[in-house]
Amino acid sequence: MSLFSFLNRRSSAPMARERLQVLLAHERAQVGHSDLVGLLREEILAVIARHVQLDQDKVNVTMQRGENVSTLEVDIEIPVTASVRAA
Amino acid sequence: MAKVIVVTSGKGGVGKTTSTAALGAALAQRGEKTVVVDFDVGLRNLDLVMGAERRVVYDLINVVQGDAKLSQALIRDKRLETLHLLPASQTRDKDNLTAEGVEKVIDELRKTFDWIICDSPAGIERGATLAMRHADTAVVVTNPEVSSVRDSDRIIGLLDAKTKKAENGERMEKHLLLTRYDPTRAERGDMLKVDDVLEILSIPLLGIIPESMDVLRASNLGSPVTLADAACAPALAYRDAARRLAGEQVPMTIPGERRGFMNKLFGRRAA
Ligand SMILES: Nc1ncnc2c1ncn2[C@@H]1O[C@H](COP(=O)(O)OP(=O)(O)O)[C@@H](O)[C@H]1O
Numbered sequence: 214m215s216l217f218s219f220l221n222r223r224s225s226a227p228m229a230r231e232r233l234q235v236l237l238a239h240e241r242a243q244v245g246h247s248d249l250v251g252l253l254r255e256e257i258l259a260v261i262a263r264h265v266q267l268d269q270d271k272v273n274v275t276m277q278r279g280e281n282v283s284t285l286e287v288d289i290e291i292p293v294t295a296s297v298r299a300a
Numbered sequence: 301m302a303k304v305i306v307v308t309s310g311k312g313g314v315g316k317t318t319s320t321a322a323l324g325a326a327l328a329q330r331g332e333k334t335v336v337v338d339f340d341v342g343l344r345n346l347d348l349v350m351g352a353e354r355r356v357v358y359d360l361i362n363v364v365q366g367d368a369k370l371s372q373a374l375i376r377d378k379r380l381e382t383l384h385l386l387p388a389s390q391t392r393d394k395d396n397l398t399a400e401g402v403e404k405v406i407d408e409l410r411k412t413f414d415w416i417i418c419d420s421p422a423g424i425e426r427g428a429t430l431a432m433r434h435a436d437t438a439v440v441v442t443n444p445e446v447s448s449v450r451d452s453d454r455i456i457g458l459l460d461a462k463t464k465k466a467e468n469g470e471r472m473e474k475h476l477l478l479t480r481y482d483p484t485r486a487e488r489g490d491m492l493k494v495d496d497v498l499e500i501l502s503i504p505l506l507g508i509i510p511e512s513m514d515v516l517r518a519s520n521l522g523s524p525v526t527l528a529d530a531a532c533a534p535a536l537a538y539r540d541a542a543r544r545l546a547g548e549q550v551p552m553t554i555p556g557e558r559r560g561f562m563n564k565l566f567g568r569r570a571a
């Protein structure tokens with residue numbers, strides 16, 4: 214390493230810190246996100262299954278994260294032939 | 301009352317096993333009955349670091365499966381009568397470790413020991429979640445380096461989700477143990493600073509263990525570094541950390557920051 218590049222070399226720790234902060238903010242949000250949707254999906258399924266027979270694969274729960282609001286979309290396909298359980 | 305500690309990290313090679321042995325020995329030296337438990341099934345190493353590899357007869361899985369009594373599997377340390385080891389199995393399938401089986405063993409250990417220190421395997425899979433499951437307190441071992449910090453963040457998330465404490469709605473106590481800290485690199489600005497890691501992970505600091513040849517030497521000899529050379533820098537740092545774990549207030553020193561001016565000058569030139 215020449216003297217010039219040695220003097221010019223910036224320390225790398227601040228870069229590491231910055232990259233970590235951005236990455237972890239993202240990863241933490243993702244984990245919280247997937248957990249919440251999974252939980253909602255399970256509980257919604259359980260409630261509906263008490264009344265209607267369902268195909269578990271025909272239940273879609275998605276969440277859209279926006280700047281100010283998030284929307285939760287629940288899409289459930291109920292077959293016409295589904296036996297409706299007495300409440 | 302017994303306290304169950306899990307030493308965990310996500311990433312491998314950061315110093316979990318070294319720390320389990322060193323903290324275990326330091327706590328046992330205080331006269332408190334301590335057992336170190338190896339959860340790294342198939343890759344056990346705690347027996348080696350403790351210098352007990354030739355004394356292993358039965359292991360954790362034998363006890364879980366009822367093939368041996370707990371008292372038969374426990375190995376008492378030759379140097380400290382308050383220190384014990386429960387080894388992991390080297391050959392058996394780790395699927396033999398069940399959540400219920402582990403719980404029974406931990407409950408039994410709670411009856412006789414003051415400290416139960418669980419050495420977690422690396423990763424975030426079943427072995428790691430089993431090791432943390434019954435803990436009261438977690439020691440998150442982290443190196444000042446990006447991938448280790450990221451993995452510790454994942455582990456902290458798991459500690460808050462997958463443990464008995466978390467499931468019961470209780471708060472999981474977590475401490476950061478910063479290991480393999482190199483003062484020269486820190487000074488050059490090529491290593492994350494203590495404050496950076498603390499700010500990113502936001503859990504309280506238990507101690508800072510310097511990178512040191514003394515650690516290697518101790519594991520070559522088969523002795524926890526706190527016993528191999530009680531006066532060396534990593535031993536002092538581990539002993540302070542053990543005291544903090546036991547609830548004592550001990551002032552924190554950052555390795556290298558107590559060096560005098562001349563020392564610094566020469567240290568820098570040598571780097
Ligand atoms: N403070 C330290 N200074 C120097 N070497 C260390 C230090 N801590 C751990 N090591 C070494 O790093 C390697 C991995 O340590 P180990 O405790 O086995 O990590 P883990 O259990 O997390 O995989 C070992 O060779 C160990 O001797």
Ligand SMILES: [Mg+2]
Pocket residue numbers: 316317318340345419420421
């Ligand atoms: Mg290990």
